Structure formats: C-alpha cells, structure tokens
Amino acid sequence: MKQVDAVAQSRFLRACRREPVDRTPIWLMRQAGRYMPEYRALRQKYSMLELIRTPELAAEVTLQPLEAFDLDAAILFSDILPILSPMGLQLSFAEGEGPQIANPVRTRQDVARLRAVPAVEGLSFVLRAIEILRPILDQRGIPLIGFSGAPFTLAAYAVEGRGTRDHLRVKGMMMADEASWRALMSLLADAVGDYLLAQVHAGAAAVQMFDSWAGVLAPDDYRDLVLPYSRRALEIVRRGAPDTPIIHFSTGTAGLLELFGALGADVIGVDWRIGLSDAWGRIGPSHALQGNLDPAVLLAPWEAVQPRVQRVLQEASGRPGHIFNLGHGILPGTPVENVRRLVEFVHGSRD
Amino acid sequence: MKQVDAVAQSRFLRACRREPVDRTPIWLMRQAGRYMPEYRALRQKYSMLELIRTPELAAEVTLQPLEAFDLDAAILFSDILPILSPMGLQLSFAEGEGPQIANPVRTRQDVARLRAVPAVEGLSFVLRAIEILRPILDQRGIPLIGFSGAPFTLAAYAVEGRGTRDHLRVKGMMMADEASWRALMSLLADAVGDYLLAQVHAGAAAVQMFDSWAGVLAPDDYRDLVLPYSRRALEIVRRGAPDTPIIHFSTGTAGLLELFGALGADVIGVDWRIGLSDAWGRIGPSHALQGNLDPAVLLAPWEAVQPRVQRVLQEASGRPGHIFNLGHGILPGTPVENVRRLVEFVHGSRD
Numbered sequence: 001m002k003q004v005d006a007v008a009q010s011r012f013l014r015a016c017r018r019e020p021v022d023r024t025p026i027w028l029m030r031q032a033g034r035y036m037p038e039y040r041a042l043r044q045k046y047s048m049l050e051l052i053r054t055p056e057l058a059a060e061v062t063l064q065p066l067e068a069f070d071l072d073a074a075i076l077f078s079d080i081l082p083i084l085s086p087m088g089l090q091l092s093f094a095e096g097e098g099p100q101i102a103n104p105v106r107t108r109q110d111v112a113r114l115r116a117v118p119a120v121e122g123l124s125f126v127l128r129a130i131e132i133l134r135p136i137l138d139q140r141g142i143p144l145i146g147f148s149g150a151p152f153t154l155a156a157y158a159v160e161g162r163g164t165r166d167h168l169r170v171k172g173m174m175m176a177d178e179a180s181w182r183a184l185m186s187l188l189a190d191a192v193g194d195y196l197l198a199q200v201h202a203g204a205a206a207v208q209m210f211d212s213w214a215g216v217l218a219p220d221d222y223r224d225l226v227l228p229y230s231r232r233a234l235e236i237v238r239r240g241a242p243d244t245p246i247i248h249f250s251t252g253t254a255g256l257l258e259l260f261g262a263l264g265a266d267v268i269g270v271d272w273r274i275g276l277s278d279a280w281g282r283i284g285p286s287h288a289l290q291g292n293l294d295p296a297v298l299l300a301p302w303e304a305v306q307p308r309v310q311r312v313l314q315e316a317s318g319r320p321g322h323i324f325n326l327g328h329g330i331l332p333g334t335p336v337e338n339v340r341r342l343v344e345f346v347h348g349s350r351d
Numbered sequence: 352m353k354q355v356d357a358v359a360q361s362r363f364l365r366a367c368r369r370e371p372v373d374r375t376p377i378w379l380m381r382q383a384g385r386y387m388p389e390y391r392a393l394r395q396k397y398s399m400l401e402l403i404r405t406p407e408l409a410a411e412v413t414l415q416p417l418e419a420f421d422l423d424a425a426i427l428f429s430d431i432l433p434i435l436s437p438m439g440l441q442l443s444f445a446e447g448e449g450p451q452i453a454n455p456v457r458t459r460q461d462v463a464r465l466r467a468v469p470a471v472e473g474l475s476f477v478l479r480a481i482e483i484l485r486p487i488l489d490q491r492g493i494p495l496i497g498f499s500g501a502p503f504t505l506a507a508y509a510v511e512g513r514g515t516r517d518h519l520r521v522k523g524m525m526m527a528d529e530a531s532w533r534a535l536m537s538l539l540a541d542a543v544g545d546y547l548l549a550q551v552h553a554g555a556a557a558v559q560m561f562d563s564w565a566g567v568l569a570p571d572d573y574r575d576l577v578l579p580y581s582r583r584a585l586e587i588v589r590r591g592a593p594d595t596p597i598i599h600f601s602t603g604t605a606g607l608l609e610l611f612g613a614l615g616a617d618v619i620g621v622d623w624r625i626g627l628s629d630a631w632g633r634i635g636p637s638h639a640l641q642g643n644l645d646p647a648v649l650l651a652p653w654e655a656v657q658p659r660v661q662r663v664l665q666e667a668s669g670r671p672g673h674i675f676n677l678g679h680g681i682l683p684g685t686p687v688e689n690v691r692r693l694v695e696f697v698h699g700s701r702d
Binding site: 176252255256272279297333 | 519522567571624651652659
C-alpha cells in the first residue's frame with residue numbers, strides 16, 4: 001500500500017491533477033529509443049516488433065531510460081498502432097520506412113469488414129508487459145503511462161496505409177463518405193477506449209492518447225468529425241477508471257486548442273509551435289499542460305538548450321499542473337548528456 | 352491611365368487595402384498548374400524550369416487560369432527559390448522530387464562565399480515575364496502578383512539542400528551558430544527585398560512573400576531569429592514602393608499570428624488549421640486576411656465543398672479585407688469543374 005501511495009503522490013500524478021509539486025515533473029516522449037546506446041544494443045539482437053511483442057523485452061526497454069535518468073514517469077515501450085491488428089488490419093513495420101498496412105480501409109465494404117473486438121484480444125503482450133513493470137515501478141514510486149493512438153490518427157494510418165504528407169485519402173473519406181467515416185471512427189473510438197482501460201486495469205497509472213495527425217485538420221472538421229470520437233474513447237476510460245489521469249497529445253494544433261477543453265482529458269500535450277502560456281490561455285485553467293520543448297533543441301550545444309528550457313519553464317511558472325516534456329518524440333541523434341542535463345535542470349528549477 | 356485605374360480599383364487591390372468590395376475577391380495559389388489540362392499540355396513540351404525561365408512561356412502559363420476562370424488576380428508563374436541562384440547556390444528541380452541544392456550552406460565559410468548581388472542580376476527572365484504580362488492584364492483590369500520565398504524558407508532550402516520533415520540542419524545552424532545564421536539571414540533579407548521591389552518596378556501590382564516553413568518554429572525562435580529579417584525584406588519593398596500591397600504567407604503558424612502584426616505586411620495569408628475569425632482576432636484589425644480553404648476540400652464532390660467554402664466566407668463576413676484563397680497551393684488532382692464552381696460561388700455571395 002505504501003508503494004502505491006508513493007506512486008499516487010508522485011510529482012507526475014500530482015501535476016496531472018494540478019496539485020502543487022516540489023519540482024516540475026519531466027518525462028520524454030520516446031524516452032526509450034535509438035538515442036540510447038543501451039537501446040541500440042538490444043536492437044542489434046531484436047527487431048522493433050520483437051521488442052514490442054515480447055513482454056519481458058518491452059519491460060526491459062521501458063526501464064532503460066529510468067536507469068539512466070531521474071525521470072518522473074515511465075511510458076510503456078510500444079507503438080500507437082497495435083490496436084489496428086486485432087481489428088483485422090495487416091500492420092507491419094518496414095525497417096526505416098515506418099508503419100505500413102497491407103489492406104488499407106478505402107470503402108464502405110472495407111469498414112464493414114473490420115472487427116469490433118474487445119481490444120484485449122490479440123494484445124495480451126501489452127498487458128503482460130504492464131503487469132511485469134508495475135511492481136518494479138511501484139517499488140521506485142514511478143508511475144507507468146499506457147497509451148494508444150487516437151481514433152483519427154489510427155484512421156489516418158488505416159485509410160492511407162502509411163504515413164503521408166497531405167492525408168488526402170483520409171480527408172477524402174471524411175468529406176465525401178461521411179457515413180463510412182463515422183462507422184470507422186465509432187469502431188476505433190470503442191476499440192481505443194477499451195484498449196486504454198485494459199492498460200489501466202493491468203497497472204498503468206495514467207494513459208496518453210496520441211492524436212499525432214490531428215493538426216492537419218480545419219477546426220470545423222475536427223470539431224464535427226473527429227472530436228466526438230476522441231471524447232467517446234476517453235469516456236470509456238473515465239467511466240471504467242475515474243481516478244486515472246488522461247493525457248491528450250497532438251502536434252500542430254495551435255488553432256484547435258479552444259476545442260480541446262471538450263475532450264474530457266485531464267492533461268493536454270502541446271508542441272513547441274505555440275507558447276505554453278498562450279496555449280494555456282486558450283485551453284483554459286481546468287487542464288494541466290504537458291510540453292513543449294522542440295526536440296530539435298536537444299541536438300544543439302547545452303548553451304543553446306538551456307535558455308530554451310528556461311523559457312518553457314517560465315511560460316508555465318506560477319500555476320500548478322505543468323509536466324515538462326518535448327513537443328514530440330526525442331530525436332535519434334540526441335546526445336545522452338543533453339538529456340541528463342535537461343532532467344537535472346528541470347528538477348533544479350523550483351516552481 | 353484608365354486601365355491602370357481599373358487595376359488600382361480592382362476587387363483584389365481594394366481588399367488588400369481593406370476597402371469595401373462588391374464581392375469577395377478570389378485567386379488560388381498555384382492557380383496555374385498541373386490540375387489544368389492546358390498546363391499539362393505545355394509541360395509535355397517543356398520542363399518546369401524552361402517554363403519559368405522563358406518569359407513568353409511563363410507569361411502564357413500565368414494567363415491560363417485567367418482564361419478558364421473569373422479570377423481576381425494573376426500570379427506570375429515562377430517559383431519561390433530562383434533568388435538563390437544569383438547568390439551562388441546551384442539550384443535544380445529533379446522531376447517529382449522538388450528543388451535540390453547541390454552546394455548547401457552548412458558552415459560560416461559557406462555563408463561567407465554567398466554573393467550579395469543586386470537581385471535583378473541573373474533574374475531578368477522574371478522581370479521580362481512581368482513586363483510582357485502587365486499591358487495584357489492592365490487591359491483586363493487584373494492585378495499581377497509578384498513573389499519570392501521569405502528569408503527563413505530560403506535559408507531552410509539553402510541549408511538543408513532540399514525539403515525535409517524535421518528541418519534539423521537549419522534549426523541547428525540557427526541555434527548553435529547564431530552569428531552565421533544572422534549573416535545568412537541578412538544576406539537573404541536584402542536579396543528578397545530587392546527582388547520583390549524589382550518585380551514591382553517591372554509591373555507587379557502586389558507582392559507575396561512565402562514563408563512556407565515558418566510553422567516549424569517555436570514562437571520565441573521565430574520572433575528573435577526570423578521575424579527581424581522578414582521585416583527587413585518587406586521594409587525594402589515598402590520604402591521603394593509605398594503604395595504596393597504586401598502579402599505575407601505561411602502555413603502551420605496558428606501559434607505565431609500575434610507576432611505577424613510586426614512584419615510590416617498589409618495582408619496576412621493563413622492556412623485552414625485555424626478559423627479565419629479566430630486568426631483575425633489574433634493578428635488584429637489593421638491587416639487584411641487571405642485564405643483559408645484546405646486544398647484537400649477541392650478533391651471532394653461539390654456537395655462537400657460548398658458548405659466548407661460557405662464557412663470560410665462566414666468567418667470573414669462583416670469586415671472588409673478578405674481575399675479568398677486556399678490555405679496552400681491547389682492540388683494536382685483537383686477537378687477543374689470544382690475550381691469553376693468555387694470561383695462562381697465566392698463571387699455569388701456578397702459580403
């Protein structure tokens with residue numbers, strides 16, 4: 001019980017609840033990744049998919065950055081897309097090319113063929129990895145973050161079949177075949193909600209829903225055709241786990257922030273393309289904020305990094321509920337030494 | 352004189368000056384382009400570079416969309432990058448790959464090697480095309496827009512050597528070698544300013560500066576390391592041609608809009624990632640606005656296009672100074688019929 005209390009009272013979870021903290025909590029998206037020699041060593045032996053799908057390995061990778069740095073949260077080593085597999089999509093990760101889907105969803109018939117399955121089915125490796133990690137992290141008082149892609153970002157991959165620049169196919173379905181679009185998004189919303197909730201039940205102390213591509217949309221389209229399904233997914237988590245903080249993440253969404261209040265999340269992640277103080281003004285005071293250093297900054301010499309980190313902290317200072325993070329995943333070329341100094345610097349500056 | 356008056360009193364130029372107009376003016380970025388069969392026919396015979404560098408052909412292509420649609424402005428058929436060539440950068444357009452630079456700018460020495468030349472040198476084909484077009488367009492009362500890339504976007508290409516997703520090299524120089532960065536941006540600012548002014552002297556009735564990549568920057572970096580040079584370029588135009596409207600265009604900059612008031616532009620172009628009314632509130636009432644339909648919308652059936660066009664018009668209604676445009680260039684797959692209906696629809700709805 002004492003360990004669980006330590007997690008519940010951790011800086012990270014307190015900040016999610018907008019309670020006062022002794023120091024600003026920090027974790028980094030993709031904190032387990034190619035910039036770390038320990039990770040690269042494991043990748044010599046295993047593919048990314050093997051790491052993700054083998055619970056013991058996923059747990060090992062998850063813990064790597066916590067051994068190296070004084071981070072305030074762990075995030076399960078996984079991907080935003082695995083939920084698509086049990087729905088019937090043939091997902092693969094081509095080396096150096098990102099995720100690809102062999103049977104993308106293009107028509108009403110394709111949508112009808114998707115399976116509305118309980119998300120846990122076929123994803124037991126994720127839940128098992130969480131079960132392995134939870135007691136280890138409880139002992140250290142470190143909360144574990146579970147996650148998934150958001151319905152729109154999953155739909156973007158499902159329809160496009162891969163990452164694209166213009167997202168013309170997914171926008172095409174959304175605009176030209178609204179019935180198919182809403183059927184697809186409903187399926188995805190329920191699957192994402194169930195999947196996130198299953199991660200909480202397995203031991204995740206918070207969940208993050210990644211809507212990485214939401215920034216390609218006009219506000220009216222986002223509000224009418226996307227937001228209801230993001231909210232639906234998060235409502236499933238809220239109903240099933242009322243006390244578990246929910247983080248919503250997206251990039252390039254400075255023009256959507258006013259709408260995010262309606263998502264039902266506790267924490268809104270924002271990228272560096274807007275000042276944190278400006279963002280907070282738009283989202284409103286009833287949400288915590290996570291972000292928002294440009295990951296590219298960490299490639300520079302520390303003399304150039306430090307003032308930019310300082311600015312992020314200043315933008316958030318004076319109010320509870322700031323979780324320091326990057327605005328997107330840490331870049332592969334990031335010097336480990338910069339990460340160490342970043343964590344120290346953020347912890348060194350009291351709010 | 353009468354023809355020149357017709358141009359000066361055109362809907363487009365009146366809207367640039369925030370004067371009342373009978374109908375909302377409309378033109379489209381890349382309005383001469385691959386979506387038009389007339390353009391594709393010419394491209395069977397000539398490369399894009401041949402079209403740009405042969406004044407008679409550039410003029411012919413510029414006029415193609417004006418023959419097909421009731422557009423309110425012409426924009427010179429050219430590219431945002433030609434100014435880089437006389438500075439000493441070896442620019443080429445690989446078919447289907449976008450612009451590439453064989454000798455990118457990476458070091459202080461590379462910056463020092465760049466030539467600070469009068470922009471007209473080596474770009475006489477641009478000015479000659481404008482001289483051909485001006486009397487033809489004057490006769491129709493249609494203003495001609497000249498343009499260039501903005502210093503940051505030019506620097507991004509100059510440093511990266513090609514379009515990239517993360518812009519790590521250009522951000523790297525900006526953050527890690529500020530002296531070289533400022534030297535490069537100073538050179539570019541003067542070159543862009545001179546080049547735009549030369550286009551005005553040749554006959555352009557307005558100019559647009561494209562900062563297509565500005566949206567990758569954090570507001571503080573944009574304000575400190577980019578905005579001063581954009582302003583410097585536009586000051587050259589303003590001093591040399593005080594009555595010529597200046598349009599500033601960028602994408603993904605919803606988080607930067609408050610800063611754009613300091614650019615010294617008359618019109619701010621915004622993309623679809625923010626509502627036009629919201630954008631206007633952030634930029635302030637002393638600027639005209641250009642935009643902001645998502646180009647992807649025009650790929651949909653007209654039934655899906657019409658309500659989205661209507662919304663853009665509604666967002667801008669009730670105040671002078673709206674120029675209808677897309678939020679980025681028209682897409683190659685756009686049906687010509689949708690463009691015809693778009694122009695008719697925008698002209699049909701009185702403000």
